[in-house]
Amino acid sequence: MENSHENHSFLDFAYQLYRTMKTNEISLVYEGEVTQDITKTFTSLTEKSLAKSEESNAVQRKVFNVMVECLQNISKHADALSEEEDERRGIVMVSKGDDCYNIITGNVIKNGKIPGLKENLEQVNSLDKKGLSDLYKKQMKEGRISDKGGAGLGLIDIAKKTGSELSYQFKKISDEVSFFILTSTIRRNN
Amino acid sequence: MEVINIQGTDDTPNVILDKNNNKFEISGRSLPEDVNMFYEPIMDWIDGYAEAPNEKTEFNFKLEYFNTASSKIILDILLKFEEIVESGHDVKIKWHYHEEEEDMLEAGEEYADIVEIPFEYEAYTD
Known part of the structure; x- marks a missing residue:
């Protein structure tokens, strides 16, 4: 009986999740390891669904670009939750x-x-379009590609492409680590 | 000189580097996670080309998407061609962008601000 109760509440949860996703038009939710293959899969899924929509070419490309940078940021910079994990x-x-x-x-x-x-993040948020472009150029000239393959340009690029402030939060998990949340907003009618 | 002809994939570009036919082009998508690995043979090729470049070089960039790590490598490529200009050869960059994609045009203009090579912009449609 206990099992069937648990099962029922899980189904209920699945339905609630479905409803929430529908209401908020959430097209993708994922928790897990972020690799280059995952990045390719998600961006291509989003690209296909955007291509079917009426969205302008410019917006479609911005969404694609920003997704690539966000995902590659995770695969390059995310830390493990504990010492034992390496993902x-x-x-x-x-x-x-x-x-x-x-x-x-x-x-x-x-x-x-x-x-x-x-x-x-604060530096990027304090700059206007021209300032971001100058910072990007400076960083391209002076920066080096790290061992992880990053060029230190991701956040600047996201801010440039979206034209919106980067909204972020840090939620403390323990004395060692926190959870970093970044929201990038792409306006549909520019 | 040997010819470099790399077929593009989901996350790497088409690359043609052909000195004899005077054809130089990078097109498609450049989103690899490890940009150094992909671009190393290309950089080596350009170093070799710089030793005895053609009188006139027209380099075509026709990229649909590139990630920020690639943008740094593209600058490195352009800087190599800037040296070819400095050694007294004619180089022109032809920067292609989709007519609806201002971001790609702006990216080209940013490079043109940094390097001393003439840029020509060309819009294309679907």
Whole structure:
């Protein structure tokens, strides 16, 4: 009996999840390891569903570009939840609102890395289009490609392409790590 | 010089580097996670080309998407061609962009700001 009760509440949860996703037009939700294959799969799924929609070419390409940067950020920078784990995991969510697309990503980050990341985010958010372009050019010229393959350009690029502020939060998990959530918003009518 | 002719995939571009036929092109998508690995043979080829370049070089970029790591490598490629310009040869970059894609045009303009090579922009449609 206990089993059947559990089963029932899980089905209920599945239905609620379905309803929530429908109401908020969430087209993708994922929690797990983020690899290059996952990145390719999700971007190509989103690309196909956008191609079927009436969305303008420019918006479709922005969504694609921003997704690539967000996902590759996780696969390059995510930290493990504990010492025993080695996977670069994260959450990925794509939703469509009346006037925008939201790409929400989240991953574990070591607390020690938060001040530096916060500083980068604040710097990017303080700049206008011209300022972002100048910073991008400067970073391209001076930066080097790290061992992980990053060029330190991802956040600047997201801000440039979306034209919106990067909205973010850090949720403390333990004394060692936190959960970093980044929301990138792409306006549908520019 | 040997010819480089790489067929593109979901996340790597088509690359043609052909000195004898004077054809230089990178097109499609460049989103690899490990950009260094993909671009290493291309950089090596350009280093070899720089030793004895053609009188006139027209390099075509016709990219649909590229990630930020690729954008850094593209600058490195352009800087190599800038040296070819400095050594007294004629180089022109033809930057193709989809007519609806301002971001791609702007990306080209940003490169043109950084390197001393003439750029020509060409819009294409679907």
